[in-house]
Amino acid sequence: MDMLMFQLERNSSKPMYEQLCEGIKKGITEGTIPTESKLPSKRKLAEFLNISQTTIELAYAQLLAEGFIASKPRVGYFVEAVEELAYVEKNIQYPAIPTSLSRETFNIDFNPGQIDTESFPFHLWRKYAKEAIDEQSQELLLIGSPQGEQELREEIATYLYQSRGVICAPNQIVIGSGTEQLMPMIIRLLGPSSRFAIENPGYPLTHHIFKQTDRPAIPINVDDEGLLINDLEHSKANVVYVTPSHQFPTGAVLSAPRRAQLLNWASQKNDRYIIEDDYDSEFRYIGKPIAALQGMDKSDSVIYISTFSKSLMPSLRIAYFVLPPKLVEVYNQAFNYYTSTVPRFEQHILAQFMRDGHFAKHLNRMRKIYRKKLEKLTMALEPFSPTVKISGEQAGMHIVLTISHTKSAAELKDLAQEKGIRIIPIQEYMMDPILNGKPTQFLLGFGGIKDEEISQSVQQLMEAWGIRA
Template sequence: TWRKYAKELFDDASKELLLTGEPQGELSLRTEIANYLFQSRGVVCSPEQIVIGSGTEQLLPMILRLFNDDTCFALENPGYPAVHRMFSQHKRKVYPIAVDDEGIVIHELEKTSADVVYITPSHQFPTGAVLSATRRAQALNWAAQSSSRYIIEDDYDSEFRYTGKPIPALHALDRNDKVIYMSTFTKSLMPSLRVAYFVLPPKLLATYNDVFNYYSSTVPRFDQHIVANFMRDGHFAKHLNRMRKIYRKKHEKLTSILENYSNQINITGEQAGMHILLDVQHSLSEKQLQHLASNAEIRIYPLSDYRLDHSAPSQAQFLLGFGGIPVHEIEPSIEKLMNCWDIQKKHQSTSR
């Protein structure tokens, strides 16, 4: 289907597609994104509020430029290292805010002088925590207390949820135009497709137009039109449903296998996304366990790598991704990991 749309565009390509497009992205794609967000995430916005770019790494710095140089920001800790680096590279003052099983701790945010907070409420990266209803209300209340306060909502992994009802975006609950919504097609379509977007509150549109008056979109117009047509004809929704079934099958297989080791392994963050978090009860340190896994050619990621200060927790914790592994390889891979850690199934005796 994708090839068909690409061929049609090339066959029918007019000179117009070879010219520079609209700075915010093609209207056809922005219209489809607005429709999709309303239907799937409860986000009400117009195409004029949407800006299309080539990924979070390009769009987030654009958002930072909408705020004064002395604006203070808050980030989830642990969080996405690339985001941490972007704030650091742009020399922005950052407050690290703790995360627990209900998401970012809002009362810790309230103690800071931050005006803008970056959060991943649908599936916190990397812990997998879902921001609770109470915390969502607290976050929106915090933002509403000052005209300079905003929330950057990164909804990167929201399409893939395996338990419970779909959770609306934080933006859908916002009645004061305080949420800047971000998402990407990287996980939902393909990593090589560098198409992402953000939705600006109306108050920030004028600032955006002033700052990026001479900006050109970094996403090829051909790519934008292919995605727009793919969404327009219902193929994106069908693709998501198909991928949800595939990932749910992998997720169920992985969690059921790990349940055999629940005497020393606890799973968190398993409601959504393409990774889970393992709490490992072991006499060895996080670094030692990672070394053993690496020697066994098992790729896991220590939670300490995602902390702003890279501090190791008292108990070893690891991210374990499952999006790219075939279902039939999950069980032998987990058995290989548990063997290298000398962790036995819970029904087996450790006596010799």
């Protein structure tokens, strides 16, 4: 390929690297940029389009992260095979219609479920709480909509479309008190004949939910491109639970070819569904957030689920799922007796908080805070390389440590615990914990570690393991 021609709006509010990135993605998905073709060098394309090489570099980095292109060292960037991937247009209209851990106290807690509690905007939350708890809010004392407050569902629909490319109307949204309450509803909604597949390793809570509902899930392995879709295709599952934007716990991003393959798998039969858990998509530190599968879905096969646990606070107990239009009536019939499990006052407070723009501001602030923590963490770990390697640092509030050590993961966990440090081996997130020949890996959550304590916490962990810089 000699050169790429794109119309870039220099006065647009959208950064030029995003415009370029979207133009290249559209060309790839529509076939005008052929598979395996080589993209122009950053220097040549920058000269041709009369823009900076930094703009080209940012666009290529985002395309690389999403799996649309591949990099060959000292050769260049090449287009990946992406089958038929739906492209999310910005002018689409709405359609008509934590891990199980002990309660023991630790001096240092690398639990991936922790957040930065010191940065929560208590003064703003207090303001909206005081306004809500007033005689003018008497209607909030009564039972509200089974699906959750209309005003909150409207705010969530707007937020999801603007930030994640999720296309939905408020009546497709169901609000509940956490994933552990919503997932059994989804399982029941999909009927007793459904067979479920789940990522391995994956989110332990969903493992327990499937067991408790007598619906054993089929484990499907993941690699550095996410779920192995070929393995899913050869399984007997017709529903799959995935975390495509930031796989838990490995941190892998489901590549563009696999996203297309997964959506195509779901579209082949009417009873196939994808449960997309977008648990921490707000916190991505390289490029912009990876687009949600739901916005690319052409066959109404994606059930999108997320929560405010990471973005606001775990104790808020507000989560939600977005049903494809064809399941809304099924839901209404199956749960016509249902009463929302989230107090109306809290829903009202959150809706006003989002309506006035404070949620978006809070996310921007927390993204900067967590990025700074991540930078300090990677710097603190750098002296211990190559004994300690990190991965999964592109997004979220945890990274994966790969350790070269004579001791097993269980032994290293015990050594850390003896020093008052909690850190969890990745084996504990697997349905089959036997990992013969697999590397020793741990999840290191940094959200709850104070900024000024990161370096010392890493040093104490390495000392507990006998690893020297």
